[in-house]
Amino acid sequence: MTLWEAVAVLLAGFAGGALNTAVGSGTLVTFPVLLATGLPPVTATVSNALGLIPGSLSGAYAYRRELAGQRRLLLPLCASAAAGGLVGAGLLMVLPPGVFATVVPVLVGLALLLIAVQPLLTRALRGRLTRPGGGLPLRIGLGLGLASVYGGYFSAGQGILYVALSGALLDAPLQRINALKNVLVAQVNAVAAGFFLIAADIDWPAALLIAAGATAGAPFGARAAQRLRPVALRVLILTVGTAGLLHMTLS
Numbered sequence: 314m315t316l317w318e319a320v321a322v323l324l325a326g327f328a329g330g331a332l333n334t335a336v337g338s339g340t341l342v343t344f345p346v347l348l349a350t351g352l353p354p355v356t357a358t359v360s361n362a363l364g365l366i367p368g369s370l371s372g373a374y375a376y377r378r379e380l381a382g383q384r385r386l387l388l389p390l391c392a393s394a395a396a397g398g399l400v401g402a403g404l405l406m407v408l409p410p411g412v413f414a415t416v417v418p419v420l421v422g423l424a425l426l427l428i429a430v431q432p433l434l435t436r437a438l439r440g441r442l443t444r445p446g447g448g449l450p451l452r453i454g455l456g457l458g459l460a461s462v463y464g465g466y467f468s469a470g471q472g473i474l475y476v477a478l479s480g481a482l483l484d485a486p487l488q489r490i491n492a493l494k495n496v497l498v499a500q501v502n503a504v505a506a507g508f509f510l511i512a513a514d515i516d517w518p519a520a521l522l523i524a525a526g527a528t529a530g531a532p533f534g535a536r537a538a539q540r541l542r543p544v545a546l547r548v549l550i551l552t553v554g555t556a557g558l559l560h561m562t563l564s
Contacts, residue, residue: 314350314518314519318349318350319518319522321346321349321350322343322346322347322350322519322522322523322526323522323523323525323526324526325342325343325346325347325523325526326343326364326365326368326522326523326524326525326526326527326530327526327527327529327530327533328342328343328526328530329342329343329365329368329523329526329527329530330365330368330371330372330526330527330528330529330530330531330533330534331530331531331533331534331537332530332534332553333365333368333369333372333472333495333498333527333531333534334368334369334371334372334375334376334495334530334531334532334534334535334538335491335534335535335537335538335546335549336472336473336534336538336549336550336553336554337470337471337472337473337474337475337476337494337498337550337553337554338469338470338472338473338553338554339365339368339472339527340361340365340467340468340469340470341469341470341556343361343364343365343523343527344357344358344361344469347360347361347516347519347523350519352516352519355405355513355514356513356514356515356516357516357519358405358467358468359405359505359506359509359513359514359515360515360516360517360519360520360523361468361519361520361523362402362468362502362505362506362509363502363506363509363510363515363520363523363524364519364520364521364522364523364524364527365468365498365502365523365524365527366499366502366503366506366524367524367527367528368523368524368526368527368528368530368531369495369498369499369502369503369527369531370499371527371528371531371532372495372498372499372531372532372534372535373492373495373496373499375531375532375535375536376488376491376492376495376535376539379488379489379491379492379539380489380492380493380496383489383492383493386483386493387493387496389454390453390454390457390493390496390497391496391497391500393454393455393457393458393461394457394458394461394464394497394500394501394504395461395500395501395504396458396461397457397458397459397460397461397462397464397465397501398461398462398464398465398500398501398502398504398505399465399504399505399508400461400462400465401461401462401463401464401465401466401467401501401505402465402466402504402505402508402509402512403465403508404462404465404466405465405466405467405513406512406513418558418562422558423477425473425477425550425551425554425555425558427477427478427480427481428473428476428477428480428547428550428551428554429547429551452482453478453479453482453483456478456482457475457478457479457497460474460475460478461497461500461501464498464501464502464505465501465504465505465508468498468501468502468505470554470558471498471501472494472495472498473550473554475493475494475497475498476490476491476494476550479493479494486543487543487546487547488538488539488543488546491538491546495535
């Protein structure tokens with residue numbers, strides 16, 4: 314890796330950490346940059362997952378106020394996310410690289426649609442939704458577990474999937490849902506990275522550069538997102554997610 318490539322990876326890590334915390338989809342920035350440095354796709358994926366862990370933890374800490382009082386909800390969600398992330402990481406090692414090529418844009422597109430109609434959907438389901446801190450319906454655990462399988466396989470857009478599913482099934486403000494998303498992303502990345510440490514080749518310089526950049530960028534993204542009104546945050550998520558969807562579809 315040349316000096317300029319290292320600088321590019323570091324800056325991509327900063328942007329990816331900020332985007333992951335504020336919106337989700339930071340991998341849509343970091344992954345193409347890693348490929349541009351000459352890394353094979355699988356090596357880029359696993360190095361990226363490992364590198365984004367410190368940024369995810371930093372982002373979750375920055376949202377600690379919104380996470381207050383949500384432990385009873387977080388624990389089962391994290392267990393579901395961990396199981397899904399481990400399955401996804403295993404699939405990355407055994408399936409051909411192109412298996413999810415057609416599925417990924419569909420999942421991200423569906424998530425964006427759910428985010429767009431989430432206020433209407435929440436009002437329609439309000440009497441059947443779970444309050445934060447209450448019991449965990451099976452459908453929430455299963456939905457986030459399946460989203461975590463995708464996150465362990467290829468993390469681009471997993472945050473958007475979490476926000477969409479949680480927003481549709483939980484009666485909670487968008488900022489609290491965004492806080493939950495950051496914890497779940499950190500959980501999935503950590504479980505997947507632990508698997509990759511044993512089963513995959515990691516480019517450590519790339520992973521460390523992503524980690525340094527993401528750790529610095531995550532608090533910046535959190536501060537920016539926390540200042541936004543729910544409508545503005547939803548528009549930001551939809552804008553970034555649509556750009557990512559177009560990138561995945563056209564590339």
